[in-house]
Amino acid sequence: MRFKPSGGLNRRTDRSGLKARANVETIETPQDEIYNTKQHEREIVRAENQAHGLPPDTDTDSAKAQRQLSNEENGNGGTKPKGRRSRGKKGQKGEGDFTPVDLPEEPAKSVSEKIQRTAKKFVSKVRGIFQPIQYSHKEILVNAESLETRVAVTVKGQLENLTIERVDDPRMVGSIYKGKIRNLEDGLKAAFVDIGYEKNAFLHYWDIIPSPLDSSYDVVDRGKKKKSKPKITNKDIPKKYPTGTELIVQVTKGPIGTKGPRVTTNVLLPGRYLVLLPNSEQSGVSRKIENREERSRLKKIVRELNIPDGMGVIIRTAGQNQRKGYFIRDLKILLDTWEEITGRVQSQSPGSCVFEEPDLIERTVRDFLTEDIERIVIDNASETERVKELIGRVSKRSIEKVHRYSSSEPIFDRFGITRQLETAYLRQVSLPSGGYIIIDETEALVAIDVNTGSHRNKNKNKKDQDKTLLRVNLEAAEEICRQL
Incomplete structure (x- = not known):
């Protein structure tokens, strides 16, 4: 199977991106x-x-x-060519500025359902006044097609886990x-x-x-x-x-x-x-x-x-x-x-x-649906209803987390997953504040170099330089753990 990035195949790094998907397809649910x-x-x-x-x-x-x-x-x-996932481009919003993708609300099926939704929103706002809600911004995105299913787990928009299962794959x-x-x-x-x-x-x-x-x-x-x-x-x-x-x-x-x-x-x-x-x-x-x-x-x-x-x-x-x-x-x-x-x-x-071990969607509900998951977004109507039924067996309260994605834009494009896959396995991985890490894999070891990037010689003040280096190293430490 070939995975064609939207920018075409005439770039130097795209081969790594193509091979990345092949590697991802071998991932088993833990x-x-x-x-x-x-x-x-x-x-x-x-x-x-x-x-x-x-x-x-x-x-x-x-x-x-x-x-x-x-x-x-x-x-x-x-x-296969060497490389790693890219975290994002320079100037990307930091974690504190993350805004979830806005989804249009599905029309209520009845007047009573509409009243219930309004009441829940009101209660949620009142609770938020007295006890601020701590958001994890952890989401499960499901792309269910006729030949394969892809499930992505994201935290603050960053891809943390991706599993792909084809219909003819033995479980x-x-x-x-x-x-x-x-x-x-x-x-x-x-x-x-x-x-x-x-x-x-x-x-x-x-x-x-x-x-x-x-x-x-x-x-x-x-x-x-x-x-x-x-x-x-x-x-x-x-x-x-x-x-x-x-x-x-x-x-x-x-x-x-x-x-x-x-x-x-x-x-x-x-x-x-x-x-x-x-x-x-x-x-x-x-x-x-x-x-x-x-x-x-x-x-x-x-x-x-x-x-x-x-x-x-x-x-x-x-x-x-x-x-x-x-x-x-x-x-x-x-x-x-x-x-x-x-x-x-x-x-x-x-x-x-x-x-037989359940299919990918059922395993995802079983293994990944924890309290910190805020949304499950599915782009297939029948699978949306199946997930609601599966969740309803053990926790009717969690059914509210399931949302149907009905936009014409592919779900992985809308949530930025495609972009992250296109830049998969790049040698250089950008950090949110402008620094970057270089990952080189050899037969004997994996070498990782941390660079301050755009911060170089930016601050002449020794104290500011130390703060900059600390911030870049903290970001690098978190990203290195994610990459490995």
């Missing part, structure tokens, strides 16, 4: 790190590389390595399969599982053994006596799971290059506020919720939830300050989903998908 797999990650990756005929220490996780593997698979050994990561072990490799401590994909999935022994929760979660003791289960070690795997064994696995990493997908038996089902752990009795609360009193309240809610024996739940960051009823409703939805999955496992043959 998954919650629930289980602690870091302890054995290096051993698993080395075994996975060896299993697919690669040197043990091959790096396949970085964006650069993935591009190289994709090039090799497509018979193209060339490398493997997060999907659950009924698999069958085809062979075991004791030397690699790995099993190869047929999940119906052209390449057998890689299942390391460490991904079969039940894993403890990641350290980013505060473990909750639900007060129930845990059933004593025999401890399984790597040596027990070949006897317990011989060739031909059927098992339920979840894809944690999609196929790339010569490597097949990677799977685990530590299955999890993410919801809006909870993550269900069907095969683990462990429960916890996200440590990203920093308030100790709030974490204690959420722990109490976990203990009061009617969780079936042998299962556990994790309260996600989005659950902060939410009422108990929301968690009860979310748990019921997840349990119903798991019941449907177990039904498919019993009826379907091995090598088939029993749960």
Whole structure:
């Protein structure tokens, strides 16, 4: 697919912009790190590389390595031009001067709806007088077309996350399969599982053994006596799971290059506020919720939830300050989903998908719709109604955040996303106050140079120069983190 900037293709930097979109298209929606797999990650990756005929220490996780593997698979050994996203042109408004894009209000469907809108506006203004509203200016923009969907997350107009999903793209990561072990490799401590994909999935022994929760979660003791289960070690795997064994696995990493997908038996089902752990009795609360009193309240809610024996739940960051009823409703939805999955496992043959990860729009509602999101703007009428329905299942109050974009101007043009994509991966990145950073990528390292730009020799006063340098360096530090 080619992405043609509005200014044409006759500029020196446009090649980087064209390649930027190709890189963006490989982005997966981030998954919650629930289980602690870091302890054995290096051993698993080395075994996975060896299993697919690669040197043990091959790096396949970085964006650069993935591009190289994709090039090799497509018979193209060339490398992509270097560059980075540009923050904006000099003289651009600073963060404090940001003004959201104004959207025309949709006409009210009835007189009562019109009265309700007027009343809400009045109440909002009165509240603003006594308690000024703190705006995050964080928005989700959805461009839904027949062949692909693009979702952008912006903060004060700056693109923070962009995900593109085509209609024919398989949604493997997060999907659950009924698999069958085809062979075991004791030397690699790995099993190869047929999940119906052209390449057998890689299942390391460490991904079969039940894993403890990641350290980013505060473990909750639900007060129930845990059933004593025999401890399984790597040596027990070949006897317990011989060739031909059927098992339920979840894809944690999609196929790339010569490597097949990677799977685990530590299955999890993410919801809006909870993550269900069907095969683990462990429960916890996200440590990203920093308030100790709030974490204690959420722990109490976990203990009061009617969780079936042998299962556990994790309260996600989005659950902060939410009422108990929301968690009860979310748990019921997840349990119903798991019941449907177990039904498919019993009826379907091995090598088939029993749960497909939701599409991009549904994942966005599930994973990105937090309290600090101010607007969700969608340029497709049917998808707008679907998002309202999805949000209404868990929070009717948040439906007000959904807006239909009906202008003839493309939504990404109107909100400045296209311009940011056109300047993607430029070597020079401008800073709001006139300075800029230069990013050069080499085989050994990434070098970043900070320049004061238009501030150079502008202030002869030593004190003013120090303030200027501090401001440029603070802006550079924030932008460098964003770029990396």
